[in-house]
Amino acid sequence: MKKIIIILVTILSLASCKKNNKEQVSSENNSILKKEESIKPLPKNETVNGNNLCQINGKNWAYTKASGIVSTHAKTGKRTALLTFKKKLEKGSESIQLHFDANSFELEAVSLQLKFPKKDGKLITCYYDLHPDTRDRNPESELSGSIDLSDLSSASGVAELKNINIKYEKESLHNAEDAIINITGLKFTNVGYSDIDKFVKSYKK
Numbered sequence: 001m002k003k004i005i006i007i008l009v010t011i012l013s014l015a016s017c018k019k020n021n022k023e024q025v026s027s028e029n030n031s032i033l034k035k036e037e038s039i040k041p042l043p044k045n046e047t048v049n050g051n052n053l054c055q056i057n058g059k060n061w062a063y064t065k066a067s068g069i070v071s072t073h074a075k076t077g078k079r080t081a082l083l084t085f086k087k088k089l090e091k092g093s094e095s096i097q098l099h100f101d102a103n104s105f106e107l108e109a110v111s112l113q114l115k116f117p118k119k120d121g122k123l124i125t126c127y128y129d130l131h132p133d134t135r136d137r138n139p140e141s142e143l144s145g146s147i148d149l150s151d152l153s154s155a156s157g158v159a160e161l162k163n164i165n166i167k168y169e170k171e172s173l174h175n176a177e178d179a180i181i182n183i184t185g186l187k188f189t190n191v192g193y194s195d196i197d198k199f200v201k202s203y204k205k
Contacts, residue, residue, distance in 0.1 A: 053085055053096070054159075054186035056114065057177065063096070064088045068155050068193025070102050079103055081147055083155065083191060089115065092125065096183075098159055099131075100147040107145030107159050108132060116178040127167045128181050138165055145186070149193075156189040 051062040063085035070081045079102035087094045092115065099109035112128040130141050145159030161183040170179045 053188060055184050057182055061094075061096075062087065066188065066191045068191055069196060070149065070193055071196040079197075081149060081155065081193065083147070083157070083188070083193070085188070091123070098145065098147075098157075100145070100157070102147075102149065105147050105149065107143055107147070107157075110143055110159075110161055110164065112164065112181060114181070117174040118172045119174050121174070124169065124172060126169070126173070126178065128164045129167065130161075130164050138163075141165065152195070153192060154190045155193050156191070157187075159186040160184060161186075 051064065052060060053063050054061055065086045065088070066084065068081060068083045070079065072079045081100040081102045083098045083100070085096045085098075093113075094115055095111075095113045097111040098107060099111075100106065101108050109131040110129060112126075114126050114128070115123045116126050118124045130138060130143055135141065140163045142162040143159070143164075145157060147155055147157035149155055161181065164181040164183075166173075166179045166181075173179055
């Protein structure tokens with residue numbers, strides 16, 4: 001009888017140890033999982049709020065890449081700053097280019113490539129631009145803006161565009177209002193740019 005009692009006590013002790021070990025392992029696993037979840041990197045957001053640039057005909061437009069170049073024209077000696085904003089689409093891309101006088105810091109020209117639906121439902125790349133030499137042909141078009149280049153590596157600025165006409169294929173558009181572009185609230189900050197003149201000077205040294 002004594003032997004039977006000893007055997008039963010031993011079995012119960014082993015069962016208790018096994019249960020405790022399982023609970024400990026489960027607790028450790030849960031702890032590891034919680035730790036992994038806490039250090040798991042957040043998913044990248046490809047269209048972060050900081051990329052919002054402006055409104056085009058009342059609709060928000062955000063870019064996925066921005067760059068800038070400041071250079072001096074070899075013949076005229078005029079310094080210009082070209083800021084390019086690109087938006088990657090499922091098929092193709094759109095872009096807004098702003099041309100600033102790097103001496104007066106005023107906006108003087110724009111070039112746009114935007115996609116709009118045609119009458120057959122397919123998207124078409126539409127070209128719009130306004131330059132000093134084309135303003136006389138587009139008296140109703142207006143542009144204004146300025147750029148800050150006080151930081152030697154990043155630019156900031158603002159711009160407004162009114163009544164910028166499509167260059168061609170106006171009749172192909174599904175919506176006639178897409179033939180004229182108005183851009184409001186355009187504002188950018190901390191856009192990296194390269195000064196070609198400084199690069200050339202450093203190369204000659």
